[in-house]
Amino acid sequence: MSTEQALGVAGIAKSFGSLVVASDVHLSVAAGARHGLIGVNGAGKTTLFNMIAGELRPDRGDIHFFGDRITRDSVIQRTLKGLGRTYQVSTLVPTVTVRQNLALARGDGRLPSLWQPWDEALDDVLLATADRLGLTPLLDDLVSSLSHGTLRQLELAMVLAQEPRLLLLDEPAAGLSRSERQVLTEMLRDLPREVTLLMIEHDMDMVLALSDRISVLHQGEVFAEGSPDEIAAHDGVRDIYLGRAHD
Ligand SMILES: Nc1ncnc2c1ncn2[C@@H]1O[C@H](COP(=O)(O)OP(=O)(O)OP(=O)(O)O)[C@@H](O)[C@H]1O
Secondary structure, eight states: OOSOEEEEEEEEEEEETTEEEEEEEEEEEETTOEEEEEOSTTSSHHHHHHHHHTSSOOSEEEEEETTEEOTTOOHHHHHHHTEEEOOSSOOOOTTSBHHHHHHHTTSOSOOOOSSSOOOOOOOHHHHHHHHHTTOGGGTTSBGGGSOHHHHHHHHHHHHHTTOOSEEEEESTTTTOOHHHHHHHHHHHHTSOTTSEEEEEOSOHHHHHHHOSEEEEEETTEEEEEEOHHHHHTOHHHHHHHTTOOOO
């Protein structure tokens, strides 16, 4: 891992009416890192992702991406700079094939229509990405016929095909079986370090196995940060998860 900073979040605040979701979030993700972001339900993890990705404007604070201040950039501008994300909810088109979905990843974001038919052509990057994620034998299968685990692999392939420098993964293992989680963990482990990962995940085994650094969001701030071993042994973090944390 280098000392270059991929992502810098400084003093971010966000409220929804009287609900303070972030009061003063500071987060630094090193280039090449596998950085886990954890916290109990409602801690504000997805809200933070939405602000980093540009879908939500923070009330206060700044966001830097490889040294570039992106706080006021649109989602598209951030995507073009190399910021990619996956969602908790699937964004795939179920009625067409894996190949046709993958071809969308290199398109302009518009769905095909009568005037713009589905593209079947996959360039070398798409083919290599599909292969890395075990999708080559499934290219002509309908997305609606895929298992939950394979859907997650396809979503990952779609966003990786955009060649992001930083990938925000929002609960990549949600809804997966134990064996599907293992497959996904291996695939994430095998990703090249040119892609920095910031990952929200409730499966603690997976976070501890994949991350080289973990931040814990609690009550609007980063409550603790450290190596997986430090976080696993942190009394305060354990209290939060057991519902024993004090204000
Ligand atoms: N657009 C919104 N309007 C109002 N409240 C919102 C909005 N988005 C999120 N919230 C609230 O903000 C809080 C934080 O939500 P968020 O989804 O960021 O938490 P989370 O840590 O990702 O939770 P989970 O682990 O359950 O996904 C929750 O109480 C949620 O209900």
